[in-house]
Amino acid sequence: MSWEENVRKVVPYTAGEQPVKKGIIKLNTNECPYPPSPMVEAAMRRAECDDLRLYPQFPEKSKLYDTLVSYHGLDKEDIFIGVGSDDVLSMAFLTFFNSGRPVLFPDITYSFYDVWAEVYNIAYLKKPLDENFCIRKEDYMGENGGIIFPNPNAPTGALMAVDDIEEIVKANQDVVCIVDEAYIDFGGVSALPLLKKYDNLLIVRTFSKSRAMAGARIGYAVGSRKLIKYLNDVKYSVNSYTMNRMSLELGEACMQDEAYFKEICNKIIATRERSEKELTALGFTFPRSYGNFIFASHKNVRAKEIFERLKENDIYVRFWDKPRIDNYLRITIGTDEQMDALFKALKGIV
Numbered sequence: 001m002s003w004e005e006n007v008r009k010v011v012p013y014t015a016g017e018q019p020v021k022k023g024i025i026k027l028n029t030n031e032c033p034y035p036p037s038p039m040v041e042a043a044m045r046r047a048e049c050d051d052l053r054l055y056p057q058f059p060e061k062s063k064l065y066d067t068l069v070s071y072h073g074l075d076k077e078d079i080f081i082g083v084g085s086d087d088v089l090s091m092a093f094l095t096f097f098n099s100g101r102p103v104l105f106p107d108i109t110y111s112f113y114d115v116w117a118e119v120y121n122i123a124y125l126k127k128p129l130d131e132n133f134c135i136r137k138e139d140y141m142g143e144n145g146g147i148i149f150p151n152p153n154a155p156t157g158a159l160m161a162v163d164d165i166e167e168i169v170k171a172n173q174d175v176v177c178i179v180d181e182a183y184i185d186f187g188g189v190s191a192l193p194l195l196k197k198y199d200n201l202l203i204v205r206t207f208s209k210s211r212a213m214a215g216a217r218i219g220y221a222v223g224s225r226k227l228i229k230y231l232n233d234v235k236y237s238v239n240s241y242t243m244n245r246m247s248l249e250l251g252e253a254c255m256q257d258e259a260y261f262k263e264i265c266n267k268i269i270a271t272r273e274r275s276e277k278e279l280t281a282l283g284f285t286f287p288r289s290y291g292n293f294i295f296a297s298h299k300n301v302r303a304k305e306i307f308e309r310l311k312e313n314d315i316y317v318r319f320w321d322k323p324r325i326d327n328y329l330r331i332t333i334g335t336d337e338q339m340d341a342l343f344k345a346l347k348g349i350v
């Protein structure tokens with residue numbers, strides 16, 4: 001017998017490429033094309049190296065925690081902060097999806113969900129999106145072990161109305177429902193008001209997209225005091241000091257600059273609207289996007305070919321060779337200049 005037989009074997013999530021080459025146009029991982037707020041830069045300069053000798057504060061004792069509580073008008077016990085929303089979601093899978101019944105999520109969605117389900121041995125069922133890439137709420141009404149979906153969905157960008165989300169949460173009060181709002185700040189309507197009515201709802205947010213801080217790894221979950229307590233119990237059984245000192249401080253500085261946050265979100269929305277027109281003129285179709293990306297398919301040229309040719313031009317977008325979406329590209333919204341370079345390259349290809 002070999003030790004290898006007893007290894008936990010998993011197929012890991014494939015994150016988008018992070019090329020080191022300078023000067024490329026990076027539209028492949030939904031990062032923000034603008035820098036973080038100048039207040040974050042100032043906080044970075046103020047940071048003391050000697051502070052690194054000490055373990056960080058627990059997130060719930062940090063200023064960032066208090067700021068998020070008051071920003072969302074929550075009770076003190078209703079937030080959990082983690083190392084990007086991936087950490088928050090991973091802990092939530094481990095904590096809440098423990099019934100033996102299958103957890104439900106869409107067939108086309110954030111491709112980390114089935115990876116967490118596999119690594120934690122959680123049964124799951126994928127529910128097909130309809131032909132317009134929208135979630136069919138009826139699919140989430142039967143017996144299940146929990147529900148998770150992003151809103152807006154990724155990589156499609158499609159938004160579900162809060163009333164429809166409420167129907168799902170209301171019909172599933174015997175399980176935990178997670179709404180992943182990674183992209184909600186680009187024109188979507190948040191399900192946060194539902195938290196007052198439902199103690200089985202967890203909403204997950206990130207600083208990686210609309211707050212331009214993917215490199216700092218900050219995410220958080222908002223939910224009832226009971227949910228957050230269970231989440232913390234599991235998290236503190238895995239790793240006590242997850243959030244590093246710098247991230248807690250820089251996240252707090254970021255939250256102080258609401259004007260800048262709104263400004264970059266509005267710029268991205270304006271560029272997305274312009275990009276929709278340009279892409280349509282080039283022969284692409286796509287569902288209406290409420291994220292900082294567009295999920296587009298061309299009428300004549302296969303997505304894989306466009307993807308490869310763009311890469312030769314140092315323009316990176318995202319392509320998945322998977323059923324139903326293998327003729328689509330997910331294009332992150334960059335600056336206007338980056339998008340113009342993309343349209344120019346696309347004109348040459350299609």
Ligand code: PMP
Pocket residue numbers: 083084085086087110150154180182205206207208214218219
């Ligand atoms: N949820 C969704 C839907 C995403 O697309 C991403 C980004 N890959 C995440 C969560 C995780 O983002 P982060 O860990 O940077 O917060």
